[in-house]
Amino acid sequence: MSTSLQDTYAPQSACFGCGPANEVGLRIKSFVEGDEVVCRWTAAEHHQAFPGMLNGGIVGALLDCHCNWTAAEHLRAAANSETSADGPPCTVTAEYTIKLRRPTPLGEELTLRARVVEAGADRATVEGTLEADGKVTASCRGVFVAVKPGHPAYHRW
Numbered sequence: 001m002s003t004s005l006q007d008t009y010a011p012q013s014a015c016f017g018c019g020p021a022n023e024v025g026l027r028i029k030s031f032v033e034g035d036e037v038v039c040r041w042t043a044a045e046h047h048q049a050f051p052g053m054l055n056g057g058i059v060g061a062l063l064d065c066h067c068n069w070t071a072a073e074h075l076r077a078a079a080n081s082e083t084s085a086d087g088p089p090c091t092v093t094a095e096y097t098i099k100l101r102r103p104t105p106l107g108e109e110l111t112l113r114a115r116v117v118e119a120g121a122d123r124a125t126v127e128g129t130l131e132a133d134g135k136v137t138a139s140c141r142g143v144f145v146a147v148k149p150g151h152p153a154y155h156r157w
Contacts, residue, residue, distance in 0.1 A: 004029035005069045009087035010157030017065030028062060030069045037070040039112040054104040062112060063128050063140040064093055070114040071124035071144035078119065089146035090153050096142035104130060104137040122146040
């Protein structure tokens, strides 16, 4: 895939973390690379917690959105709906934990990596990491579920 999952399936999304249409959001771009989904992102000074270091809430938002897209893409591929005009199912975070392992620096490209470790027909458990200069600064594990009609997130992309 030469365009990000977000730009391919949700170009009008206003999500703070991953929405391409949110001019003040983080606007991450996630790409399938083999058996994982990868994003490269650089923080701005206004994302800091203290001089030179990324805010922990931003770390959480980055990993949450990136892992959510990892789950959605896995469920899409598992359903073999690549040619579907609907794209992946709309997924939401059902359960999520994050471990902040060391401060994440500003001013350098960060790498988010995620992979599905368990899946069902409508949900996926994803593990992810945030790396700076090849060192893991945060890790997470979450369960992401496909929502049904009537849920506020249904057809958000």
